[in-house]
Amino acid sequence: MPLPDKREFLYKILVIGELGAGKTSIIKRYVHQFFSPHYRATIGVDFALKVINWDQETIIRLQLWDIAGQERFGNMTRVYYKEAVGAFIVFDVTRAATFDAVLKWKQDLDAKVTLPDGNSIPCVLLANKCDQPKEGIANNQNKIDEFVKENNFSGWFETSAKDNINIDDAAKMLVQKILENDKVQANGNSRPTSEPMFSLSKDQDTKSRKNCAC
């Protein structure tokens, strides 16, 4: 059966949050279906690519940017955030302090990156390590619901990288939001959806390969 022309999208997604919240673990689980308690602390930034067969004619590539959690790397985040179209903010339900920092991360994100129309990029909150005993606000779902609404998150999920809980669903929600935004952008600016906004698109890649002497 001949396949219909497939549309391909590449989206840059940020994964941010406090040190040791489990950002790397979530990415490894999502991309490699694997968990280890011994991931090295991320220094600077790491990358991973997740390919999703979204529907019959759509392939979505998520370029996940795993960003160091320690505060002092914050000075470099402007470069890391550039042209992202979605984000996860991760906190650790066993340490209330990591939730207290969520707002700081959200504000940092909104201050440094926006969609072309000036709106903030879609962001999903992940309450990670939900397989373990919770501390503080993590016990109160209503409060988190409120918090998420107030602070303009697209939604939130309890996740566990260890037990593989909700990570796929959270990603689905984020992609859904990104696709919606894409359509809005396309209608508003008459920008064709098939031409993404960032520089690592497929044809540009092949073009540059021609120029490269290596």
Add this chain to the structure above:
Amino acid sequence: MSKSVPVSDKSGDCEIKQSQRKESETIQPPTVSISLADTDSVLDFAPKDDDEGSGSEFSSSRVGDNEGSEISTVPDKYGFLGGQQYKAYPDNKKLDPRTISQLLNRERKWLDMLRSWDLYMSKNYKKVRTRCRKGIPRKVRPKAWLFLCGGNLLMTSHEPGTYAEFLSREGDPKYLADIQKDIDRQFFHEMFLSRDSNSTVGGEEEKPPPGKQALVNILKAYSVVNPVVGYCQAQAPIAAFLLMHMPEEHAFWCLYSICDKYLRGYYSPGMEMIQLDGDILFNLLKKVSPHIHRLLTKQQVDPIMYMTEWFLCAFVRTLPWETLLRVWDMFLCE
């Protein structure tokens, strides 16, 4: 031993090797022994048995000599589990005896040099540099590094109890919490791993692996000495790497020197120096490899996207182990 190749000029070569092998076997253990104050590490020059490989630099730990040690419970000669290091570097092949005598010679030269270190550094630094570039022999490396980076100078210029005093001070709880979070995620190395499943004796509380407390200690001590910098996550791999080579107090003074002299400004809260060095690297790249530079510019790949970890950790998490050791020999010297 090297394969006997039936080519005439090679066989001549072989004879030389044979005679040198004899020489190396009859070498008397020199009377010197390196005294690294609180380790009992004593240089052992004499080949232990007829196997010419065993006296070499590369086989002080016989455990790792298992061909392809895939069993994860057996560490390789550097103490790593998993055998990956081994497969990548098949150096467990027998060594050329000529190399052995060369290695022994180098060790002896290094010991001489370390004995009159100040003199060499002030009058004949070039010699030190040349020898570092050739690679510091494994057995003298810990002491050589301590001397090279000025850690020894720092240590001896402070009162003997200084390090213990740093440790006894109260650290910033924020830094201590960050350090604690990072302790379990350094190297996959036996000195930092708990042996939980393997050897629990009669329900007794498992002792933490020896490296862990030392790692906490030296990172804490540094954050106490230099509270402005405090603790940066990138310091932990460097600290762990040092601890794999030397006792805790030595590692601390080396870390101190590296953070404050070699990589000054890298770990401070603003982290401006690393960004500056990223730009410098990028400009060097323009000179050395303009087309790569052009490609990266076009794709908007900023240097801090790829060089942050390389530089902040002084390549400790980046290079293959053997390469890393050689790079550090030069890094600390130059």
